Amino acid sequence: MSCLNVPMVDLRRQYLHLKAELDAAIHGVLDSTQFILGPEVEAFEREAADYLGTRYAVGCASGTDALMLALRGAGIGPGDEVVTTPFTFVATAEAIRYVGATPVFVDIDPDTFNLTAKAVEAALGPRTRAVIPVHLFGQPVEMEPLLDLAAARGLVVIEDCAQAFGAELHDRRVGSLGLAGAFSFFPSKNLGAYGDGGLVATSDEALYQRLRSLRNHGTTAPYTHGEIGYNSRLDALQAAVLRVKLRHVDEFNARRRAVAERYDAGLAGLPLTLPARRTGTHVFHQYTLLTDRREALRQALREAGVASAVYYPIPLHRQPAFAPLCGELRLPRAEAAAQRCLSLPIYPELAPETVDRICEVVRQVF
Ligand SMILES: Cc1ncc(COP(=O)(O)O)c(C=O)c1O
Numbered sequence: 001m002s003c004l005n006v007p008m009v010d011l012r013r014q015y016l017h018l019k020a021e022l023d024a025a026i027h028g029v030l031d032s033t034q035f036i037l038g039p040e041v042e043a044f045e046r047e048a049a050d051y052l053g054t055r056y057a058v059g060c061a062s063g064t065d066a067l068m069l070a071l072r073g074a075g076i077g078p079g080d081e082v083v084t085t086p087f088t089f090v091a092t093a094e095a096i097r098y099v100g101a102t103p104v105f106v107d108i109d110p111d112t113f114n115l116t117a118k119a120v121e122a123a124l125g126p127r128t129r130a131v132i133p134v135h136l137f138g139q140p141v142e143m144e145p146l147l148d149l150a151a152a153r154g155l156v157v158i159e160d161c162a163q164a165f166g167a168e169l170h171d172r173r174v175g176s177l178g179l180a181g182a183f184s185f186f187p188s189k190n191l192g193a194y195g196d197g198g199l200v201a202t203s204d205e206a207l208y209q210r211l212r213s214l215r216n217h218g219t220t221a222p223y224t225h226g227e228i229g230y231n232s233r234l235d236a237l238q239a240a241v242l243r244v245k246l247r248h249v250d251e252f253n254a255r256r257r258a259v260a261e262r263y264d265a266g267l268a269g270l271p272l273t274l275p276a277r278r279t280g281t282h283v284f285h286q287y288t289l290l291t292d293r294r295e296a297l298r299q300a301l302r303e304a305g306v307a308s309a310v311y312y313p314i315p316l317h318r319q320p321a322f323a324p325l326c327g328e329l330r331l332p333r334a335e336a337a338a339q340r341c342l343s344l345p346i347y348p349e350l351a352p353e354t355v356d357r358i359c360e361v362v363r364q365v366f
């Protein structure tokens with residue numbers, strides 16, 4: 001088979017597709033010379049809140065900061081425990097440490113890769129104050145039982161939506177279900193900027209006001225600082241890019257789903273565990289399967305010129321940065337997923353014929 005040359009994500013194709021709109025938006029910001037916060041950022045915040053179904057949205061410097069700001073804004077700090085999943089990007093738990101709280105990791109549902117209310121309930125203790133469900137790979141966490149549990153136990157729910165912009169659960173968008181939703185606009189995300197960026201969505205007025213202050217040095221009035229905050233603002237160039245892409249994000253997500261369905265059909269019947277769609281509308285930030293033959297598959301894909309990736313090879317309770325907090329904790333389902341997971345290329349512009357050829361490479365391994 002000839003070399004396919006398929007990357008995990010192809011941002012250039014998307015830029016060329018939207019070039020006229022994006023270039024005009026970027027030049028508009030250059031002409032305005034309003035680069036940090038300002039009207040472009042405010043317009044994006046309004047449009048994002050409308051799209052997500054929250055009353056407010058606050059732009060910030062990254063998805064990591066969005067999580068940290070949401071936690072701090074909700075009053076989580078030293079001495080508090082925050083329950084989350086170990087099968088996620090490190091930033092989820094880093095943000096918990098930034099505010100001085102302690103992450104408590106619970107095992108995942110191997111079908112969805114996400115944490116469950118049952119596992120969270122078993123991990124609750126006297127110091128538990130919050131839970132961070134991560135809608136991993138774009139698949140919504142089963143939120144209903146988790147929200148019920150949180151309401152019964154007085155826990156704050158902060159959704160990590162970094163990989164799930166536009167995912168829906170029972171006709172509501174993720175990020176609008178908990179007290180706050182934290183989003184990342186890292187360029188490869190479903191809604192990606194051309195640099196770092198993040199956003200907290202919330203319908204809570206007090207949290208909204210505090211987030212606006214915290215992201216900008218704790219400013220409460222010009223040159224008046226009510227508390228120590230951060231320099232974590234969204235810049236106008238990123239907001240302008242995001243406003244353009246927001247208009248297309250439903251179409252991007254629909255195309256991602258179409259790619260996922262084509263993979264499902266092309267890989268059916270092989271001894272692989274394909275991604276489940278147990279909850280809501282999956283937006284396939286990643287197409288991640290489970291296999292006992294990961295190295296052989298990766299090798300065959302590499303030889304055919306197809307990228308693949310392992311998200312994530314080491315669960316957080318086994319990471320050197322977190323292991324000292326976790327003692328002998330064993331989370332067998334997360335550990336097994338880390339051993340067996342493999343993500344295939346997925347992006348809106350990936351052609352059906354290319355997906356078919358990737359499936360053919362996989363089929364030949366079996
Ligand atoms: C699940 C998850 N949480 C948080 C983040 C952090 O986002 P950022 O890279 O914008 O800081 C990411 C992305 O990189 C992520 O995938």
